[in-house]
Amino acid sequence: xxxxxxxxxILAGGSGTRFWPLSRERxxxxxxxxxGEETLIQQTVRRLLGCMTADRIWIVTNHRQxxxxxxxxxxxxxxLSPHIVAxxxxxxxxxxxxxxxxxxxxxxxxxxxxxLPADHVITPQRKFHHAVVAGTTLAQADYLVTFGVRPTxxxxxxxxxxxxxxxxxxxxxxxxxxxxxxxxxxxxxxxxRRYLRxxxxxWNSGMFVWKARTIVEELQRHKPALFRALQRVVAYSRSSxxxxxxxxxxxxxxxxxxxxxxERSEKTAMIPVDFTWSDxxxxxxxPEVMPCDRAGNVMSGNIIDLGSTNSVLFGxxxxxATIGLADMIVVDTPDATLVCPKDRAQDVKxxxxxxxxxxxxxxxxxxxxxxxxxSYTILEEASGYKVKRITVNPGKRLSLQLHHRRSEHxxxxxxxxxxxxxxxxxxxxxxxxxxxxxxxxxRLENPGDQILEIVEVQNGxxxxxxxxxxxxxxxxxxxxxxG
Amino acid sequence: xxxxxxxxxILAGGSGTRFWPLSRERxxxxxxxxxGEETLIQQTVRRLLGCMTADRIWIVTNHRQxxxxxxxxxxxxxxLSPHIVAxxxxxxxxxxxxxxxxxxxxxxxxxxxxxLPADHVITPQRKFHHAVVAGTTLAQADYLVTFGVRPTxxxxxxxxxxxxxxxxxxxxxxxxxxxxxxxxxxxxxxxxRRYLRxxxxxWNSGMFVWKARTIVEELQRHKPALFRALQRVVAYSRSSxxxxxxxxxxxxxxxxxxxxxxERSEKTAMIPVDFTWSDxxxxxxxPEVMPCDRAGNVMSGNIIDLGSTNSVLFGxxxxxATIGLADMIVVDTPDATLVCPKDRAQDVKxxxxxxxxxxxxxxxxxxxxxxxxxSYTILEEASGYKVKRITVNPGKRLSLQLHHRRSEHxxxxxxxxxxxxxxxxxxxxxxxxxxxxxxxxxRLENPGDQILEIVEVQNGxxxxxxxxxxxxxxxxxxxxxxG
Numbered sequence: 001x002x003x004x005x006x007x008x009x010i011l012a013g014g015s016g017t018r019f020w021p022l023s024r025e026r027x028x029x030x031x032x033x034x035x036g037e038e039t040l041i042q043q044t045v046r047r048l049l050g051c052m053t054a055d056r057i058w059i060v061t062n063h064r065q066x067x068x069x070x071x072x073x074x075x076x077x078x079x080l081s082p083h084i085v086a087x088x089x090x091x092x093x094x095x096x097x098x099x100x101x102x103x104x105x106x107x108x109x110x111x112x113x114x115x116l117p118a119d120h121v122i123t124p125q126r127k128f129h130h131a132v133v134a135g136t137t138l139a140q141a142d143y144l145v146t147f148g149v150r151p152t153x154x155x156x157x158x159x160x161x162x163x164x165x166x167x168x169x170x171x172x173x174x175x176x177x178x179x180x181x182x183x184x185x186x187x188x189x190x191x192x193r194r195y196l197r198x199x200x201x202x203w204n205s206g207m208f209v210w211k212a213r214t215i216v217e218e219l220q221r222h223k224p225a226l227f228r229a230l231q232r233v234v235a236y237s238r239s240s241x242x243x244x245x246x247x248x249x250x251x252x253x254x255x256x257x258x259x260x261x262x263e264r265s266e267k268t269a270m271i272p273v274d275f276t277w278s279d280x281x282x283x284x285x286x287p288e289v290m291p292c293d294r295a296g297n298v299m300s301g302n303i304i305d306l307g308s309t310n311s312v313l314f315g316x317x318x319x320x321a322t323i324g325l326a327d328m329i330v331v332d333t334p335d336a337t338l339v340c341p342k343d344r345a346q347d348v349k350x351x352x353x354x355x356x357x358x359x360x361x362x363x364x365x366x367x368x369x370x371x372x373x374x375s376y377t378i379l380e381e382a383s384g385y386k387v388k389r390i391t392v393n394p395g396k397r398l399s400l401q402l403h404h405r406r407s408e409h410x411x412x413x414x415x416x417x418x419x420x421x422x423x424x425x426x427x428x429x430x431x432x433x434x435x436x437x438x439x440x441x442x443r444l445e446n447p448g449d450q451i452l453e454i455v456e457v458q459n460g461x462x463x464x465x466x467x468x469x470x471x472x473x474x475x476x477x478x479x480x481x482x483g
Numbered sequence: 484x485x486x487x488x489x490x491x492x493i494l495a496g497g498s499g500t501r502f503w504p505l506s507r508e509r510x511x512x513x514x515x516x517x518x519g520e521e522t523l524i525q526q527t528v529r530r531l532l533g534c535m536t537a538d539r540i541w542i543v544t545n546h547r548q549x550x551x552x553x554x555x556x557x558x559x560x561x562x563l564s565p566h567i568v569a570x571x572x573x574x575x576x577x578x579x580x581x582x583x584x585x586x587x588x589x590x591x592x593x594x595x596x597x598x599l600p601a602d603h604v605i606t607p608q609r610k611f612h613h614a615v616v617a618g619t620t621l622a623q624a625d626y627l628v629t630f631g632v633r634p635t636x637x638x639x640x641x642x643x644x645x646x647x648x649x650x651x652x653x654x655x656x657x658x659x660x661x662x663x664x665x666x667x668x669x670x671x672x673x674x675x676r677r678y679l680r681x682x683x684x685x686w687n688s689g690m691f692v693w694k695a696r697t698i699v700e701e702l703q704r705h706k707p708a709l710f711r712a713l714q715r716v717v718a719y720s721r722s723s724x725x726x727x728x729x730x731x732x733x734x735x736x737x738x739x740x741x742x743x744x745x746e747r748s749e750k751t752a753m754i755p756v757d758f759t760w761s762d763x764x765x766x767x768x769x770p771e772v773m774p775c776d777r778a779g780n781v782m783s784g785n786i787i788d789l790g791s792t793n794s795v796l797f798g799x800x801x802x803x804a805t806i807g808l809a810d811m812i813v814v815d816t817p818d819a820t821l822v823c824p825k826d827r828a829q830d831v832k833x834x835x836x837x838x839x840x841x842x843x844x845x846x847x848x849x850x851x852x853x854x855x856x857x858s859y860t861i862l863e864e865a866s867g868y869k870v871k872r873i874t875v876n877p878g879k880r881l882s883l884q885l886h887h888r889r890s891e892h893x894x895x896x897x898x899x900x901x902x903x904x905x906x907x908x909x910x911x912x913x914x915x916x917x918x919x920x921x922x923x924x925x926r927l928e929n930p931g932d933q934i935l936e937i938v939e940v941q942n943g944x945x946x947x948x949x950x951x952x953x954x955x956x957x958x959x960x961x962x963x964x965x966g
Binding site: 020021304306315318319320321322323324325328330332334335336337338339340341344347348350351354355360362379380384385387389407409411413414430431432433435453455457459460 | 503504787789798801802803804805806807808811813815817818819820821822823824827830831833834837838843845862863867868870872890892894896897913914915916918936938940942943
């Protein structure tokens with residue numbers, strides 16, 4: 001059922017730290033498909049499609065992830081792509097939501113927004129839908145509506161909401177929600193236990209429903225400087241001056257919508273929701289959302305386990321052997337492994353900070369990198385050479401390009417390759433190869449209807465992905481940038 | 484100082500299970516260099532070279548490891564190689580020692596043998612040397628001498644020796660050792676604690692000194708059937724009928740020298756040694772022989788650790804991030820990772836059994852395999868293709884060979900390659916490549932004085948290492964076998 005004037009805003013920032021090494025800076029949690037066939041952002045879009053058409057969905061993300069999000073949401077790209085907003089820099093939720101609200105108002109002055117983080121897990125869909133319907137009703141009455149989740153443990157990682165149970169908000173005799181007495185920030189563990197026992201506090205899920213007009217007015221009231229700055233940013237965002245937009249955006253006050261508006265507004269309301277919710281906040285939270293074996297383990301990949309209990313064991317192709325672990329997390333990826341007790345899962349971000357400090361690569365990207373035409377996997381990289389396996393999807397082709405500082409050799413291992421090399425164009429089959437000298441324009445294309453796979457060996461004294469001159473690109477990417 | 488008639492016998496069997504995944508069936512502990520620049524077997528040879536010349540050293544190993552041992556001991560190969568005995572199958576220590584003793588007697592009827600396992604750690608060299616001198620003195624008086632190590636913990640993994648302290652064996656007024664009251668097998672932990680407290684029990688280090696003649700006589704007395712079988716095996720071992728040797732050897736009774744002879748003989752003596760000794764029996768024993776940091780961790784490789792204590796953290800190039808581990812073992816290799824508590828280190832062999840049961844590769848060989856000409860590393864292997872990096876040492880070359888079922892592409896990444904392809908011979912430099920069709924005789928050679936490295940991409944429907952026909956080989960390897 002589609003609700004008139006309802007629009008979805010998906011907040012898809014995410015720094016990729018808490019699920020490292022499976023998540024990376026350029027591949028954060030919402031892009032992972034650990035929980036089913038679809039990734040979390042795909043699941044989030046599908047969740048909204050129960051209430052609206054794809055052209056009503058907006059996605060606010062950052063420039064590092066925009067491309068990956070676009071490929072993951074390719075099924076809805078035609079409708080979605082004008083609504084993907086790439087922040088030049090994350091400035092917390094208030095600027096992201098304010099920007100989306102102002103843009104929405106220009107399209108639909110009566111717009112109602114459902115705001116959802118891209119990386120939460122919610123089941124079942126039906127109950128979520130009911131909550132949105134109730135939220136819309138309260139939003140129509142100018143409330144800023146939040147979804148409150150009944151706590152199941154004394155969690156210190158969430159903010160809490162105390163609803164005013166004496167002031168229910170009802171329609172046609174049915175209670176939809178409550179006015180909010182107060183929002184409280186993350187409590188210490190004693191306070192969290194008290195909240196849990198009292199039964200009168202709810203987790204702040206970070207999901208909201210409101211009129212675009214209401215949130216803009218409240219932003220103007222409680223954060224007037226931010227509001228004015230956002231108006232300028234919106235003007236730039238529709239101009240071609242991307243530099244001015246970026247500069248203005250970076251200057252916005254980095255503040256959360258909770259702290260900037262919700263804690264100050266008189267118009268807040270909470271709907272107690274009855275769907276199962278998890279923000280999948282760390283590796284330790286996986287047992288909430290994934291099936292466990294009888295010993296309480298969540299296991300995935302090529303694991304040989306002897307008697308572990310209550311552990312999260314995540315591998316891929318390589319063998320991971322675990323013996324007698326209790327309450328541990330082991331995550332193995334092609335270039336990095338994590339081992340820590342469950343109760344230290346929050347400290348994974350410190351590892352990412354340490355990697356950043358030593359200017360490593362392993363917090364930034366995976367060995368396998370997705371591109372509009374397919375993907376590549378770095379098999380080995382060392383002084384003077386790099387070996388990649390490149391997968392090109394049927395009918396796709398890489399840009400026509402050249403490199404100043406490296407030569408390349410291509411050996412086809414599956415499918416058919418159409419190679420442009422200088423003036424020549426020819427096809428290669430499995431077991432055939434070609435050499436691309438430096439400075440030679442070249443292009444790799446998959447003209448067939450099977451996957452094309454090649455092994456590429458690069459030689460040169462500089463092998464950075466930025467040694468590329470794009471002469472033509474099907475995907476409209478800039479002349480100098482990633483492959 | 485070299486002792487007349489003294490010979491060394493190094494027992495270099497080893498199944499490669501207890502240090503998995505760093506050790507493998509074809510690459511057991513004695514071939515590892517985790518403890519210094521030299522591998523354990525190299526250190527063991529060097530230990531003996533303090534008392535004898537290299538041509539006095541015998542090595543009993545098995546056929547799977549003989550080649551690797553030969554390359555590791557290449558510095559002494561001319562003297563050693565006639566003395567490397569490859570068992571067709573491990574039959575425990577009594578057959579291995581008996582065979583070595585019978586062979587030695589043929590060369591030197593007055594031979595005295597020092598028997599050392601290939602994978603123990605002993606420091607300092609000087610004290611070891613003193614023990615050998617004392618052992619030789621007692622061996623001259625027809626004793627079967629063992630080295631007893633004073634226990635430092637109630638270890639249940641070793642056999643113990645109770646010396647008869649009332650019957651010291653002395654020379655020139657100096658006590659060299661004692662007659663043995665009894666050998667006891669691995670005790671339970673209560674008994675082990677009692678042994679430790681009493682101060683009258685010593686660990687059986689598995690090192691021995693005796694006349695070849697004495698041990699042969701005692702073998703004949705206590706294991707007459709084994710003795711007779713060994714005599715036949717020795718006859719075969721000098722003939723060219725390797726099949727007969729193998730068949731006879733496989734039939735030998737698999738029994739340890741301790742159980743078969745030492746526990747039964749009247750001639751046993753023990754020398755209490757004062758060197759530091761470790762059999763490096765598992766990952767948990769590494770802190771005995773490697774430097775620990777202030778938190779008690781042994782760390783090696785690309786580790787990012789936040790606050791772990793008393794743990795063994797072994798990585799290589801990939802990043803291993805560990806947080807707050809206590810008494811844990813983490814070992815990361817290119818194709819397999821192990822995580823277990825220290826007190827479960829003995830169960831690593833169960834993981835190896837599980838791998839064997841599922842017919843995996845990861846217990847058998849490493850991704851990097853050493854060959855007489857250099858090494859190769861498998862970068863990726865999947866249906867239809869395999870990618871290897873091949874390293875050829877200066878002046879070396881692979882066999883002249885052909886493959887029935889795969890083509891190969893070679894791209895040079897460092898050094899100079901001399902390629903034989905059919906009738907042609909030509910040189911390739913970094914960035915140059917060639918294709919080798921199926922059925923084409925070919926050879927890769929490094930004519931330079933730098934390391935040669937190439938990337939090889941194999942294509943074909945069968946990529947087993949046994950698809951090889953050797954037309955000529957510098958290393959005398961059989962026509963059909965590993966590259």
